[in-house]
Amino acid sequence: MANFNKGSRGKPLEKERKKLFLEYTFLGQTGIKVSRLCFGALTIGPLQANLPPSAGAKVIKAALEMGVNFIDTAELYGTYPHIAQAIRGSRDQVVIASKSYAYTREGMAESLANACRELGTDYIDIFMLHEQESELTIRGHWEAVEYLLEAKEKGLVRAVGISTHAVRGVLAAAEFPELDVIHPLYNIRGLGILDGTREEMREAIGRAARSGKGIYAMKPLGGGNFRDNVQEAFTYILQTPGVDAVAVGMQTTHEVELNVRLVSGMPVSEELYQKVSSQSRRLHIDDWCQGCGSCVEKCPQGALELRGGKAVVRQEECLLCGYCAAACPEFVIKVV
Ligand code: SF4
Ligand code: SF4
Secondary structure (H helix, E strand, O other): OOOOOOOOOOOOOHHHHOOOOOOOEEEEEEEEEEEEEEEEEHHHHOOOOOOOHHHHHHOOOHHOOOOOOOEEEEEHHHOOOHHHHHHHOOOOOOOEEEEEOOOHHHHHHHHHHHHHHOOOOEEEEEEEEEOOOOOOHHHOHHHHHHHHHHHHOOOOEEEEEEEEEHHHHHHHHOOOOOOOOEEEOOOOOOOOOOOOOOOHHHHHHHHHHHHEEEEEOOOOOOOOEEEEEEHEEEEEEEHOOOEEEEEEEOHHHHHHHHHHHHHHHOEEHHHHHHHHOOOOOOEEEEOOOOOOHHHHHOOOOOOOEEOEEEEEEOHOOOOOOOHHHHHHOOEEEEEO
16 A cells, blocks of 8 residues: 555545645746646657647646646657647746757757747747766767857746756756756666665755755656655655755646645545556566666566567566666666
């Protein structure tokens, strides 16, 4: 049984939604006010649930109605059309963060123009370099950063930042005054951190926050691997000094409501818990698996094998224990 707050048994969910409230905070020194729960859009898009834009927009709108004002996406995710539908008519009430792998000036100009066009907006609140590992990779993308800084001067972008799965990425970004926001991978077990432990990431986040950076964490639930202890996982992240907000991937309106309640410290009914936990779960291995075999060795069930240079799971033998995800250096295994 999950460690959720109990209460509200049997009450209609719709009626209770109106009473929900989320905490808001300023993201570092950006002056941008965000809900502490950020809607992670990756999960509704083609890389995961592959919802049509109208269905994805419905889930996002439910989040907006429940007080979430912060949406995280990326060029890679293919979710601009979903978000565009959801924010039509309320653009100025929503904070959008996006990211791109562009490393040249021209590439970043194209990424930003695409984002604005596809999202139906003339500015993006936070635009970031996607997946930076260290000072070296940030310097290697500096042309793109310079473009974003000029865009910021023109009002096309409100803040510039990076996303990272590495402690070194956070520490490096903390030293660049040009960067306003860091989006680090961080969770209660340190699952997926490329180069360190949970404690090392916690320390790096604290240092970056003290130097004025806005911090919103990603993968707080370990890609779905901590579903049985969601409350504890959220509490750990949100009580970490320096973490302003946390981005969580959500695929259904029930999942949105559950996360809003947990982050708000509101009671969760047994009915809602059942609705979310009854959604079918499976192990998902992303296409960019490198075929290193670490997960195969780790699986206590023998449910994984390498086929054609990639890991493949026999779902019927998988217990969803998540040990393989912890062993994967590429963070490509998730329970979805
Ligand atoms: S979740 Fe557990 S049982 Fe399933 S493949 Fe991974 S290690 Fe094996
Ligand atoms: S550990 Fe990760 S990268 Fe290595 S084979 Fe398994 S899924 Fe692929």
